[in-house]
Amino acid sequence: MPEYQVYDHDVLVIGAGGAGLRAAIEAAGSGVTVGLVCKSLLGKAHTVMAEGGIAAALANVDDRDSWRVHFADTMRGGQYVNNWRMAELHAREAPDRVRELEAWGAVFDRTEDGRILQRNFGGHRYPRLAHVGDRTGLEMIRTLQDRATYAGIDVHMECTVLSLLTDDNRVAGVLAYDRERGRFRLFRARAVVLATGGVGRAYKITSNSWEYTGDGHALAYRAGAELVDMEYVQFHPTGMIWPPSVCGILVTEGVRGEGGILTNKDGRRFMFDDIPPAYRAQTADNEEEGWRYTQGDKAARRPPELLTRDHVARCIVREIKAGRGSPHGGVFLDIAWIGRKLSNAADHIQRKLPSMYHQFKQLADIDITREPMEVGPTTHYIMGGVRVDPETQMSSVEGLFAAGECAAGINGANRLGGNSLSDLLVFGKRAGQYAACFARQHTAAAVDDGQADEASRRALAPFDRASGGTSPYAIQSELQERMQELVGIVRTEAELRQALDVIARLHDDVAQVAIGGHREYNTGWHTALDLPNLLLVSEAIARSALERRESRGAHFRDDYPDKDSALGRISMVVKRGPGGSMRLVPELIPDLPGELTAVIEEMK
């Protein structure tokens, strides 16, 4: 049996992004001991990459905004399959969470009278995104990290959780390993909060960093929790496409919020060609009106470039498929054109979008103040995740909580930009609060050493297959290629079935993976350990997508291109079946209460 370093915490948080840090701060503030484990260094979680801003109805720029409009926008964007209670809590509580961040020292861009400035973003009726240029995530992480450090949290960096340990249906701790030395660590905890982010690394073209391998989703599922809405994967419309080495890197929606337009190779602003009926009343029908909206004219309606991401991504794919794409297979995103409207356009662009300016200058030798960018869709975010109670964020496993991107509910079939950072704050806080409460009310569950030994034995198995086994990189690369090709923006039954066959074969290949060398600094081993998680989430996505025989939000079926109102009342829930096979259970979404239905009707 391996030797473990053992740690005890009342609450253990897995993940140091916005959700994990916010949960840890809240739990520590209520007097329990808190440990925080993260795969990379503190401050380097994926949240740091967030650019555009945090959505919250502060109404600083447009006083017509309120939680009610934000709620209605989120439900419309999610095509009404959202967990409505989470969408309501999020819209109501986001403004307080942003003001709290400001009080903790976050330096936001300002209105002329000194309030937090808010910018336009897709699907939000009014300017709603509190931001710091296009580096909002950096400011958010910096502020939360300072706060967490002073709260006295024990941080375990470069440490990857491999398995949740359970006692019956109650979480008891986790088995992890430190990535530098490869030694195992056993954490005992009364409550565990998963805040591990998304799954983007299951795809070839993605805006996501290396950490996004669906670990939290897979850990929860294996421990007996349910996953929901996994078919809804968001393909952000604008990622870099050229040069190939930077393909997938995000181009923030903030570019369109500041007046950027999408054109095809003929210079046509194609987004005016297809405005969905649900958005027609809110969308400008001419270019001049769209421009006035981006400049704060309250009488104007938003330009069609600011329609929801799912729709914009499909319009781009349509242009490319019709042969009207840019030279490298995307379309053009042009912010330089505002030089025709503003005398100081170049300065304005550099001030509002400094990261985008440098990103294109350094990576593609493009000056975005003078030339259009070439962009195309990139895998960005997963709306699906661990099913949680909307008030407490607890999963169906007792003492196991989830928050942030790895939890599901608030976004339904499509997330509005900016709603993730506010989700992290609102539900990170709630998860921390209720996890601490759970820890105070329960004695520690018994840790079964046998489970820890089994998890460590599994983790070390690739070293026993001395040579001739499959390379973990080859499996990862094939999975990413095939997910991109078969479970991407446009899906069909035949392709989804093919994807499931590929995933099943790759599962067998993973059982043959062989790793050379030893446990220290072994990136091949780290990749091998990520693979079962990537395959698990890929299977959940493909199975859920196969079962949803309609098109809704981010999920588009070429063989079922319309919405099906019956399926619009159903969530796809994925559970571990008897014998370990994956089981998919369609479940009815509870009806909205009358007062929330009235809010939605009023805002239509």
Ligand SMILES: Cc1cc2nc3c(=O)[nH]c(=O)nc-3n(C[C@H](O)[C@H](O)[C@H](O)COP(=O)(O)OP(=O)(O)OC[C@H]3O[C@@H](n4cnc5c(N)ncnc54)[C@H](O)[C@@H]3O)c2cc1C
């Ligand atoms: C380029 C980019 C720009 C974006 N811009 C915006 C924006 O402007 N507004 C917005 O609302 N959203 C934006 N998003 C989305 C948003 O940033 C993410 O959804 C959000 O940051 C996720 O936060 P999180 O706390 O859930 O997870 P993360 O910030 O990803 O943190 C996950 C943490 O979990 C840890 N972890 C993962 N697995 C394990 C494991 N097995 N063991 C231990 N630790 C583990 C990681 O190390 C990390 O610390 C953007 C995303 C990208 C990629």
